[in-house]
Amino acid sequence: MLEINELSKIYPGGTQALKAVTFNVPKGQFLAVIGLSGSGKSTLLRCINRLIEPTKGQIIWNGIDLAALPENEMRLYRRKIGMVFQSFNLVLRSTVLTNVLSGRLGYINPAWSFLNRFSKQDYLDAMKQLERVGIADKAFQRADELSGGQQQRVSIARAMMQNPEIMLADEPVASLDPVLAHSIMQYLDKINKELGVTVICSLHFLDLVHRYADRVIALNNGYVVFDGLPSEIDDMKFKEIYGRDAERVG
Amino acid sequence: MKKKSKSPFLHSIKVAFIIIGLIILYAIGFSVTKVNLEETKSEIRQKQLIRIIRALVQPDLFTYDTVDTLIQTKILAPCSENAFTGIAVDPTTSDPYLTLSTYCxxxxxxxxxxxxxxxxxEQIFVQFIPPNGVKLTLGQANTDENGHFILETKIPKNRKSDQPQTIQVKTSVYAGNLKISGTLKDTWDKIVETLFLALLSTTVGCIFALPLSFFAAKNLMERLKTEFISVSLTLILFPIGFYIGLKIVQIIIRWISTLTISPIFVVIGCILLAVIIFLLLRQLFSNQKIPGEHTSNKFRSILSKSTAAITVVVFCFLLSKVFILAGDSLAKSLGTFAFIGEFIRDMGEILEMILPVGVGIAASFIAVSLGSKISKSILAAPPIWMKKIISVVLSVAAYAGLCLLIINALNFLYEFKNIREINLYTGMIGGLVGLMLGLIFQPNYEIKIGNVIYIITRSVFNILRSIESLVMVIVFVVWVGIGPFAGSLALALHTIAALGKMYSEQVENISEGPLEAIQATGANLVQQVVYAVIPQIIPPYIAFTLYRWDQNVRMSTIIGFAGGGGIGFLLQQNINLLNYRAASVQMIAIAVVVSLMDYLSGYVRNKIV
Incomplete structure (x- = not known):
């Protein structure tokens, strides 16, 4: 169970990205976060694993307030929270395998990791994760030789190496074409359904939301404006979330 | 959103003022730099300029073997009773000959x-040779299209003799093949010296700039935050750790030196220790522990770690000895390749020199990490008032200690007379500052210590960078004498600062995405650097290092002017001797080398990036 209480974020420039956001995520849920660009989706996701420091509020996970932890302890909790990004964020000049293995960094002795040494078990796990996303044959290629869809799969494999209990996905398919988008979403769905990993995923396309999400919250200008089932989003709700002039596509 | 300007009139007045301001600015610039167009029109100056340019475009690259012929005639100066009618010449000859208007x-x-x-x-130099043989140039003339010249001159004073004196013209006739001139040979030697000077200084600069550059990267350092109490502990423990490390090395070295061991034993010991260290490291890191989970036997872990550390120190010391011994014996046996032996010996000596400092720094880092553990346990202790008291006491001690360290460093430079009193006062001032800070900040207040480190590192880089290596070399020449070694030290120091800054800017320019992603996996800051930053900065680092080498080649052409060795030394000499044709060779060599370096580095950059 993940509880977000009155979470606020004010950027140094004065922009208030989140305004007292409150919601709960039960374990094993597939939660979609929707909203316009700039509505605070990315900020929200990054506040959960504290890549961005929240200004106020609580993030209570298994009874511990993540927002209050000092950085070096937060690091230990971050290991259990995987994350995939819109721009994949692979280290392009490293091999696919190294990228996947870097998911283990939080668990291993730092001294060895400086020498790029991982245990045999980690190598086996990394190959297994690559097989799961179907690109085991690319393991020794440089990440920049891969297409966008392949890169996102590597990124999922990397996050899965953390053995996560929560998976944060920040618009994971926004840079991909519709066919690839579905295949990536299916991987996330599989992780959610088969392994019971809680998925919090920000999305742009409502058809993806309808198809994959158990529940939706919508942000507008830093406020939660909707919290419910995907099927509850009718035209009225849609206008509330996206503004009066918005039109549905797809 | 910009505001629209109030009226076009105001706007044009603003523009007019800016234009007038600019005119005044450049007028001041002209007068300050003493722009003098009259000087450029002066005929003498123009003549000199043309002479130099002509010399410069005729570099002394190749020479012919020449056969000299001397055409002589005799004159009596001053006139005396000895009737002397000169040397008779046959006017029908085709050989060159000289005639004089008078022979006495x-x-x-x-x-x-x-x-x-x-x-x-042809340009002809006429020389006057008295019996003592000291030549004196009477003047120069140019022959016409018939090979005829006339020179009007005066008999030199103070060259009296009762014997006829010689007036001579030396002509050179080219013979044999074109060959490389002596200047070109010297230039080649010096350009090789220059290249290696630049290579060494770039390498040394690169080695030091690499780790330092991370401390000058804002995007990394602003993440580094530490609790107030931990900062105090660091300030106390860093110097103590350094001192202890230094002492340990000294004790170990003294202890080994008393053993007076034979060379064979040194080598065997070195190999044995290498094996032991390897086994120890495997033992230490074999079970990949999860950070944050405590090991069962802490005491044993500390004991084995410190044993390993001491073994490493002994090993390094023995290794330096092995290098020195091997280098010496190689230098004796290799003959012409003795320099390889000397190099190995130097490496050993460098290792021996840096060992105490390195261990000192390592020890202080160990002390600091111990400090962060201590501060964590202090912060975990429940009563708040106790935390506050401990924090205040620590900060008083820390800042008093810091001030004392600074004042004693200054004492080394300024040699204060009443150091005891000064120590007392600075200690008190530091203590007061510490007290105030301790009262203001809560023990767990997170101080952005990274920003402090960033500002200090950047400032040091900027100060070092602003002092040209040409100036630095003066200090180094005093230390190690005139020559390329002083030059490479000066360039290396400047390179550290310049590369450090350029590298750190590359770190600041990396794409944040991968860093964010690695951070999200729970990696610590150093792991983030190793996995997300370093792969991104390797290509620009290589590019900048090559660029800096190229720049150092250019700099080392200048550094010779101040005694730093390299081709500049030769260039300066030739310019001072007004030997512009030779100077031209050196300039061409510099141009060729610099452009070759440019193509080479461009090629390598393309291959790597």
């Missing part, structure tokens, strides 16, 4: 020298 003249008298049958359109 007093010193200071005018005389006309005529030459026939010389090379056409």
């Amino acid at each position: 003249a007093n010193p200071g008298d005018a005389i006309t020298i005529e030459g026939f049958n010389f090379e056409v359109s």
Whole structure:
């Protein structure tokens, strides 16, 4: 169970990205976060694993307030929270395998990791994760030789190496074409359904939301404006979330 | 959103003011830099300029073997009773010969020298040779299209003799093949020296700039935050750790030195220790522990770690000895390749020199990490008032200690007379500052210590960078004497600062995405650097290092002017001797090398990036 209480974020420039956001995520849920660009989706996701420091509020996970932890302890909790990004964020000049293995960094002795040494078990796990996303044959290629869809799969494999209990996905398919988008979403769905990993995923396309999400919250200008089932989003709700002039596509 | 300007009139007045301001600015610039167009029109200056340019475009690259012929005639100066009618010449000959208007003249008298049958359109130097053989140039003339010249000159004073004296013209005739001039050979030697000077200084600069550059990267350092109490502990423990590390090394070295061991034992010991260290490391890191989980036996872990550390120190010391011994014996046996032996010996000596400092720094880092553990346990202890008291006491001690360290460093430079009193006062001032800070900040207040480190590192880089290596070399020449070694040290120091800054800017320019992603996996800051930053900065680092080498080649052409060795030394000498044709060779060599370096580095950059 993940509880977000009155979470606020004010950027140094004065922009208030989140305004007292409150919601709960039960374990094993597939939660979609929707909203316009700039509505605070990315900020929200990054506040959960504290890549961005929240200004106020609580993030209570298994009874511990993540927002209050000092950085070096937060690091230990971050290991259990995987994350995939819109721009994949692979280290392009490293091999696919190294990228996947870097998911283990939080668990291993730092001294060895400086020498790029991982245990045999980690190598086996990394190959297994690559097989799961179907690109085991690319393991020794440089990440920049891969297409966008392949890169996102590597990124999922990397996050899965953390053995996560929560998976944060920040618009994971926004840079991909519709066919690839579905295949990536299916991987996330599989992780959610088969392994019971809680998925919090920000999305742009409502058809993806309808198809994959158990529940939706919508942000507008830093406020939660909707919290419910995907099927509850009718035209009225849609206008509330996206503004009066918005039109549905797809 | 910009506001629209209030009215076009105001706007044009603003523009007019800016234009007037600019005109004044450049007018001041002209007067300050003493722009003098009259000087450029002066005929003498133009003549000199043309002479130099002509010399510069005729570099002394190749020479012919020349056969010199001397055409002589005799004159009696001053006139005496010995009737001397000169040397008879046959006017029908085709060989060059000289005639004089008179064959007897007093010193200071005018005389006309005529030459026939010389090379056409050639510059001729006429020399006067008294019996003591000290040559004196009477003047120069150019032959016409018939090989004829006339020179009007005076008999030199103070060259009196009762014997006839010689007037001579030396002509050189090219013979044999074109060959490389001596200047070119010297230039080649020096350009090789220059290249290696630049290579060494770039390498050393790169080695030091690499780790330092991370401390000057804002995007990394602003993440580094530490609790107030931990900062105090660091300030206390860092110097103590350094001191202890230094002492340990000294004790170990003294202890080994008393053993007076034979060379064979040194080598065997070195190999044995290497094996032991390898096994120890495997033992230490074999079970990949999860950070944050405590090991069962802490005491044993600490004991084995410190044993390993001491073994490493002994090993390094023995290794330096092995290098020195091996280098010495190689230097003796290798003959012409003795320099390889000397290099190995130097490496050993460098290792021996840096060992105490390195161990000191390592020890202080260990002390600091111990400090962060201590501060964590202090912060975990429940009563708040106790935390506050401990924090205040620590900060008083820390800042008093810091001030004392600074004042004693200054004492080394300024040699204060009443150091005891000064120590007392600075200690008190530091203590007061510490007290105030301790009262203001809560023990767990997160101080952005990274920003402090960033500002200090950047400032040091900027100060070092602003002092040109040409100036630095003066200090190094005092230390290690004139020559390329002083030059490479000066360039290396400047390179550290310049590369450090350029590297750190590359770190600041990396794409944040991968860093964010690695951070999200729970990696610590150093792991984030190793996995997300370093792969991104390798290509620009290589590019900048090559660029800096190229720049150092250019700099080392100048550094010779101040005694730093390299081709600049030769260039300066030739310019001072007004030997512009030789100087031209050196300039061409510099241009060739610099452009070759440019192509080479461009090629390597393309291959790597």
